[in-house]
Amino acid sequence: MNSETEDTPLFHKPLSRRKLLGGAATAAVVLVQTAVGKTVQAAIPEAAVITDDPTKKPGPLPSELGTRSVYEKPVRKPSDTSSRTPLQDLYGTITPADLHYERHHAGVPTIKPQDYELYIHGLVEKPMKFTLSDLKRFPAFSRICFLECSGNFRSNPAGKITPQEIAGLTSQSEWTGVLLSTLFREVGVKPNATWFLAEGSDAAVMTRSIPVKKGLLDGMIAYAQNGEAIRPEQGYPARLFLPGWEGNTSVKWLRRLEFSDAPFMTREETSKYTEPVKDGKIRQFSFDMDTRSIITFPAYPVQVEKGWIEIRGIAWSGRGKITKVEVSTDAGKTWQLARLQDPVLDKAHTYFRHLWQWNGAETEIRSRAVDETGYTQPTFNQLVAARGDNKGGYHFNPITTWLIQRDGQVLNKPDK
Amino acid sequence: MENLKFLKKIGLAWLVAGVLLLGASCVRTQPANQSTAISNVSAAPVPSPDSSEWPASFNFGKPATSQEIALLDIDVRPDGKGLPQGSGTVLAGKAIYAVKCAACHGKTGIEGPNNRLVSVTDSEIAGAESSKEKTIGNYWPYATTLFDYIRRAMPFNAPGSLTNEEVYALTAFLLNANKIIPPEAKMNAITLPKVVMPAQKLFVPDDRRGGSEVR
Numbered sequence: 001m002n003s004e005t006e007d008t009p010l011f012h013k014p015l016s017r018r019k020l021l022g023g024a025a026t027a028a029v030v031l032v033q034t035a036v037g038k039t040v041q042a043a044i045p046e047a048a049v050i051t052d053d054p055t056k057k058p059g060p061l062p063s064e065l066g067t068r069s070v071y072e073k074p075v076r077k078p079s080d081t082s083s084r085t086p087l088q089d090l091y092g093t094i095t096p097a098d099l100h101y102e103r104h105h106a107g108v109p110t111i112k113p114q115d116y117e118l119y120i121h122g123l124v125e126k127p128m129k130f131t132l133s134d135l136k137r138f139p140a141f142s143r144i145c146f147l148e149c150s151g152n153f154r155s156n157p158a159g160k161i162t163p164q165e166i167a168g169l170t171s172q173s174e175w176t177g178v179l180l181s182t183l184f185r186e187v188g189v190k191p192n193a194t195w196f197l198a199e200g201s202d203a204a205v206m207t208r209s210i211p212v213k214k215g216l217l218d219g220m221i222a223y224a225q226n227g228e229a230i231r232p233e234q235g236y237p238a239r240l241f242l243p244g245w246e247g248n249t250s251v252k253w254l255r256r257l258e259f260s261d262a263p264f265m266t267r268e269e270t271s272k273y274t275e276p277v278k279d280g281k282i283r284q285f286s287f288d289m290d291t292r293s294i295i296t297f298p299a300y301p302v303q304v305e306k307g308w309i310e311i312r313g314i315a316w317s318g319r320g321k322i323t324k325v326e327v328s329t330d331a332g333k334t335w336q337l338a339r340l341q342d343p344v345l346d347k348a349h350t351y352f353r354h355l356w357q358w359n360g361a362e363t364e365i366r367s368r369a370v371d372e373t374g375y376t377q378p379t380f381n382q383l384v385a386a387r388g389d390n391k392g393g394y395h396f397n398p399i400t401t402w403l404i405q406r407d408g409q410v411l412n413k414p415d416k
Numbered sequence: 417m418e419n420l421k422f423l424k425k426i427g428l429a430w431l432v433a434g435v436l437l438l439g440a441s442c443v444r445t446q447p448a449n450q451s452t453a454i455s456n457v458s459a460a461p462v463p464s465p466d467s468s469e470w471p472a473s474f475n476f477g478k479p480a481t482s483q484e485i486a487l488l489d490i491d492v493r494p495d496g497k498g499l500p501q502g503s504g505t506v507l508a509g510k511a512i513y514a515v516k517c518a519a520c521h522g523k524t525g526i527e528g529p530n531n532r533l534v535s536v537t538d539s540e541i542a543g544a545e546s547s548k549e550k551t552i553g554n555y556w557p558y559a560t561t562l563f564d565y566i567r568r569a570m571p572f573n574a575p576g577s578l579t580n581e582e583v584y585a586l587t588a589f590l591l592n593a594n595k596i597i598p599p600e601a602k603m604n605a606i607t608l609p610k611v612v613m614p615a616q617k618l619f620v621p622d623d624r625r626g627g628s629e630v631r
Contacts, residue, residue: 106575121485129484130477137476186473197491203575205568207491256488265494265558267565271550274619277631282555282615286622319626373626386630 074099077164082149083233084168087296093314093341093349094144095171097226102233103149103169106203109253113237118221122196122259125188132223132237138178138186141220143243146172146316146349148289150246150273153396159403159411163296163313166400166412170316172349173234175241177222180215183257193259197266198240201255208249209263210242214287218243221254244318244347245287246395248273275392289318291377292397293325293352293369303408306360311338314349317371321346324370327354331364331401338367358404364413366401380415492564496609499563502580503604506597509589512582516571525551525593530572534593553594557619559611563587563603584608 068074074089076099083102085095095101102108113132121127149169154161162168193212200206210219222241223230230236235252242249248268263269263285274284293315298304315325321344326335341351352367368377380398384391401413492498513525521527525534535553552562567583569575578586588603597603597611624631 106569106572119480119485119488121480121489127480127482127485128477129480134476138474139470182470186477199488199491203569205490205575207568258489258491260493262493262495264491264564265561266491267561267569270558270561270619271552271556277620280618281620282618283622284557284619286624288622288624288626290624371626374628375626375630376628378630382630 076101077168078102082169084164085171087163087168087170087294087314088299088302089164090296093172093351094226095173097173097228097231097234100147100171100173100225100231100234101149101169103247104202104204104233104252105206108232109202110232111201111237111253116237118238118254119256120183120187120259121256123190123193123261124259125190126186128187130183135178135221135223135238138182140176141179142174142176142224143220144172144174144345145241145243145347146170146289147241147247147250148316148318150248150286150289150394153393153398155414156412157414159414160300161412162301163294163299163400167292167294169247170349173225174227175220175222176224176227177220177238177241180219180221183221184212184215189259192261195260195263197256197258197260197264198249198251198254199256199258200235200251200253202253206251206268207264207266208251208268209260209266210240210249212259214242214245242287244289244320246273246289249287273394275394276388276390278386278388280390286395289316290395290397291315291317291319291322291369291371291375293322293367293377294400295327295365295367295402298365298404298410299402300410300412302410304358304404304410305408306358309356309358311354311356311365311367313352313367315352315367315369315377316347316349317369317373317375318347319375320372321348322350322369323372325350325352325367326370327352327356327365327367329356329358329363329365332366335368360406362404362406364401364403366399368399490564490568492560492567494558494560494609496560496605499560499605499608500580501605502584503602503607504581504583504585504588505602506585506588506592506599508581509585509587509592512578512586513589516574516578517586520572525590533590535595551594552590553596553614555615557613557616559587559591559596559608559613562590563608 072089074086074096076083076085078084081103085099085101090096090099116132118130118135119127120130147170152167152169154165154167156165189212195209195211196215198208198210220241221238222235223238225231225234230239235250235254238254239252240250240254269285273286274282275286277283293313295311295313297312298309311327311329313325315322322340325338325340327338328335336354338352338354341353344350356365370376377397377399378386383396383398398415401415403411403413405411489498514523517525520530521533522529526532526536532549532551535549535551556562563583566586567576567578567580571577584603587608588597588601591597591603591611592599592601596613601607603611
């Protein structure tokens, strides 16, 4: 007989009252040690985890892989094309890697790390190929940065829309990898090379043209995220990462860099990631992400009570550091400085807080961020005035307004 | 010790080359038919750049042979560089489109359910103004992009399955459906880069520069 099926996981022995009452939903899958010392994977029924008195029953033993509390269920919100980070469920600036937003164009490829190769060629002295272990041998570099899809804006006429749905295509990680400048030197980029093509190995064979000077400034090839190997949805085993630039340029599952004296005009940078602006023109190579902020608490769907409320949110800029965030609690008539949580990093989500006493009257709260270039986050109407009525959805960073009703219900106030 | 000096020298040479390179990209003139403007990259210092003390080469990685590169090097540039041998006609493209593309893009490239490919109104066709409906006729600035994208990513459920002849034919069919080339036109490595797309004149480089202005 198979001994594994006979072994009883240690913590399964006592049956709680709830279990007897029939609560058998699976709460988690963990690695457990059996009575004979073998480690197996087991589903823990919710009833086995939830006890009436935790001081009267030993819990699960140390495990190989951690889990969230069964009471915490932050989830991404997937659509056909993307999956959005639950901004309202996060307390700080680092996005847990499994909640990092996803956007890809032909699914997530499965790439064996031992088969991975990055080719660098074109206008270079030495065309080279690098395995994943080659990339990891170079001096490594880490930085904490946000990554945002340039199509990160949604609205809803009824106002029943969460921070996740409005702006959940931004996330932040500590990215680790090798600086592009290090690799550029290794292959000897020729002086007439002004652009390079970054190409992925997904089923869309995604490509973008990138100016060489951005690569030299702060571009990197990342193979790790928040201390662990980068997740498949974020480009495992290696991706391009360009701080502060629209997410699409940070090509995932990178297989090739080709240097050239002109951009390649790929589909993504012509028919997709470009935006109609004034006078019938179409703006191209709009790489930098503009300054933005959003209040993530209080926000739809929460209901608040009269009294002290700490307003909280995130602010970021693709052009540098956030220098200040202002909060208005009277529909934009007056503005107060929010407190910024240290450290305030370059091209990074910055957490802000503002303490406020709500008197129970209907009002609107909003935040606006300023970056070190002096740019102030605009209103929806300012953006429309600047770009015309035919504006696209890309690089749209308006101030978000939350309406607090007398009953404490918080709704998004849609812009007209 | 001699070695170290040599490496430092190389590092310095590289730095000079890098500065020249930056200069070159700034003064680059813009060809009439091709937007090559480079976004205003912020002059903020790199948080922790790699060091000129590092060797010019770590000797990690291997030289890539031209045969290896040729297997991957599928991109096509607006000047036609990268276009393969072969050609295709509008008529041949029509037949391939019906079998491999119509289910997603509609019988005539208008109906969907996925991306609309063909312009219908006069203003769209003329590229007189950008429209909310992004089609090949009113929005794509380069004909070469069409070949490149179809070859690398289409059909969605079987990417990379088309022959170069089929890709040329589909490109010809879609350009004709958008009234950009006549029905008898053949597309190949010589003719495709010469096609001038109506929307090309609409494209302008990013004019946002940071600072207080909202653009």
